[in-house]
Amino acid sequence: MAVEGIISNIGREMEERDDLKEVEKTYYSGIRATPAARAYAREKGIDLTRVAGTGAKGRIHKEDVVNYKLHDKIKISPLAERIAEVEGINIKSIVGTGPKGKIMKEDVLALINGLKQEVPKAEAKPAPKQEEKLPNENKWGPVETVPMSPMRKVISKRMSESYFSAPTFVVNVEVDMAELLALRKKVLDTILAETGKKATVTDFVSLAVIKSLMKHPYVNASLSKDEKEMYLHHYVNLSIAVGMDSGLVVPVIKGADKMSLKELVVASKEITTKALEGRLKPDEMADSTFTISNLGMYGVHSFVPIINQPNTAILGVSATQEKPVVRNGEIVVRPIMMLTLTADHRVVDGLEGAKFMKTLKEAIENPISLLI
Numbered sequence: 001m002a003v004e005g006i007i008s009n010i011g012r013e014m015e016e017r018d019d020l021k022e023v024e025k026t027y028y029s030g031i032r033a034t035p036a037a038r039a040y041a042r043e044k045g046i047d048l049t050r051v052a053g054t055g056a057k058g059r060i061h062k063e064d065v066v067n068y069k070l071h072d073k074i075k076i077s078p079l080a081e082r083i084a085e086v087e088g089i090n091i092k093s094i095v096g097t098g099p100k101g102k103i104m105k106e107d108v109l110a111l112i113n114g115l116k117q118e119v120p121k122a123e124a125k126p127a128p129k130q131e132e133k134l135p136n137e138n139k140w141g142p143v144e145t146v147p148m149s150p151m152r153k154v155i156s157k158r159m160s161e162s163y164f165s166a167p168t169f170v171v172n173v174e175v176d177m178a179e180l181l182a183l184r185k186k187v188l189d190t191i192l193a194e195t196g197k198k199a200t201v202t203d204f205v206s207l208a209v210i211k212s213l214m215k216h217p218y219v220n221a222s223l224s225k226d227e228k229e230m231y232l233h234h235y236v237n238l239s240i241a242v243g244m245d246s247g248l249v250v251p252v253i254k255g256a257d258k259m260s261l262k263e264l265v266v267a268s269k270e271i272t273t274k275a276l277e278g279r280l281k282p283d284e285m286a287d288s289t290f291t292i293s294n295l296g297m298y299g300v301h302s303f304v305p306i307i308n309q310p311n312t313a314i315l316g317v318s319a320t321q322e323k324p325v326v327r328n329g330e331i332v333v334r335p336i337m338m339l340t341l342t343a344d345h346r347v348v349d350g351l352e353g354a355k356f357m358k359t360l361k362e363a364i365e366n367p368i369s370l371l372i
Contacts, residue, residue, distance in 0.1 A: 033060035040065045049101055076103035083108045083282050088161075089154060111150040112285075113278045152247050162309045166344040170304050173357045177320045177335040180204050180367040187261075195262055197269045202240070202294050205317055207264055207370050208363040210236045210256050213290055216356040218348050219341075220289050222310040230347050239288035239308060240268060242275040250308055251275045252288040261371065292317060302338040312347040313356075316340035 031048050033041075037060045041048050046065055053060035074091055076084075080103050084091050087108070094111055096103035136143045148156065184204055191199045213220040217232040224231070236257040239250040251271040253259075259267060274280050291308040294317040305316040318338040325334050339360065343353045363370060 031060070032058055034062060036062040037065050047101075074103065075101060077105060080105045080108045083112075087112055087154070087282060087285075088158060090157075109282065112154070112282060113280065149247065154247075158309070159306050162307050166307055166309070167346060168307065168342050169345050169350055169353065171341040171343070171350075171353045171357050172302065173339050173341075173361050175337045175339055175361050175364050176325075177201075177337050177364070180208075180364050181320075181335060183367045191262055191265055195266050197265045199261070199265045200268075201296070201320070202292070202317065203261070203265045203268055204367060204370070205294075205364065206238060206240070206253075206256070206268065206292060207261055208360055208367070209290070209292060209315060210238060210259075210264075211370055212356060212360040212363055214257055215359055216352065218352050219313045219343065219356045221312045221347050222289070223312065223344065223347055227346065233289040235289070237287050237289045239291035239311070240272065241291060241293040241305075241308070242272055244276060249275050249280060249285060250288065250291055251280055251284050252286065254287070291315070296320065296337070302340055304340055305342050307342055307344055313341060313343040313353070315360075316342070 032053060032055070033048055034055075037051075038048070040046075040062050041051070044065070048060060048065070051060050051064050052058075053064055055061050055064075075096060075098070076091055076094075077098070081091065083089075083105060084094070084103075089108065089111060091103060094103050094107050095101075096107055098104040098107075136145065180201070184199060184201065188199055191197065213236050214234075217234065218230075220233050220236060222231045222233070223229075235255065238253045238256040240253065241248060241250050251274065253264070253267045253271055256264060256267070271280075271284065274284065288308065288311060291305075291311055291314040293305040293314060295303055296317050296319040299319050301321065302318050303316050305314045307314050316339070318340070320335045320337045322333050323336040324331050325336065326332075327334070339357065341353055341357055
């Protein structure tokens with residue numbers, strides 16, 4: 001939580017006990033500021049460590065705090081500001097660890113990866129002791145309050161923007177996985193021996209998606225901010241959604257359309273491992289053209305994913321389940337998977353979405369075509 005937020009919250013508690021001045025001394029020890037400046041900063045919830053003083057020996061006057069409030073001056077390096085802009089992060093939520101609270105590249109990357117930002121020991125200030133807060137109670141039982149992590153805040157912002165800005169439609173298709181599973185079984189040992197990586201069902205589905213996207217560029221597109229132009233990508237940078245305890249990240253496999261199955265397996269495992277270990281760089285989460293979200297490993301029958309903007313579509317991959325189906329007039333049991341396409345209707349028409357899913361279904365049910 002930002003220092004100003006901490007002070008604001010603590011201030012409300014301490015006012016009830018007329019002890020706010022002690023809190024200020026704890027946080028602002030060593031800071032030269034006039035009483036008027038301190039009072040105004042307390043009223044507006046401003047962290048005096050971020051305000052540059054114009055008085056003698058850097059003393060902070062009320063006018064300095066007022067100017068900071070009016071102009072919202074935040075010290076940030078050009079590279080850090082650029083990364084925050086690309087990732088859609090509000091720099092006001094970042095605690096800088098550079099000189100005089102300046103936001104550095106590492107602070108932004110730490111926020112992106114959901115890491116705890118640590119203030120250098122030389123600049124760290126002891127926080128006032130607070131009594132442990134027990135969960136709130138209501139008539140049904142306890143209610144625990146959990147603060148949102150930096151990563152969860154970014155996810156919340158992006159998903160809200162996507163959900164409320166893009167008029168979407170959904171297409172569901174059931175796919176017979178028998179042939180794909182049989183092919184995977186045949187090549188599994190060979191790929192493992194040559195790459196040291198185990199090819200998953202997601203890898204095969206990803207290859208089918210890539211081949212299908214090259215035939216349907218409107219599904220592999222993006223929309224300009226002013227909604228006056230559409231960008232049809234004649235290449236595939238494939239995002240694979242990766243869920244972690246701290247939140248969801250979408251690493252990107254760049255140039256996936258130029259990869260063989262073996263190369264795709266290796267690239268997928270490497271980027272996923274980086275994501276799980278929190279080692280992703282901003283560039284490795286940028287420039288995607290299409291996203292796959294797989295919840296099949298959790299036994300999910302079907303779900304509707306939210307578009308990962310600026311993509312115009314996302315594919316939800318569910319679990320493969322044994323189901324009775326009719327083949328040649330007879331009921332047989334087949335491994336069936338539900339695939340769900342969520343598409344932005346501003347770019348993709350319903351008919352185009354249906355055609356893409358038809359192409360994808362045919363590719364998965366005749367997987368040998370993927371290797372030719």
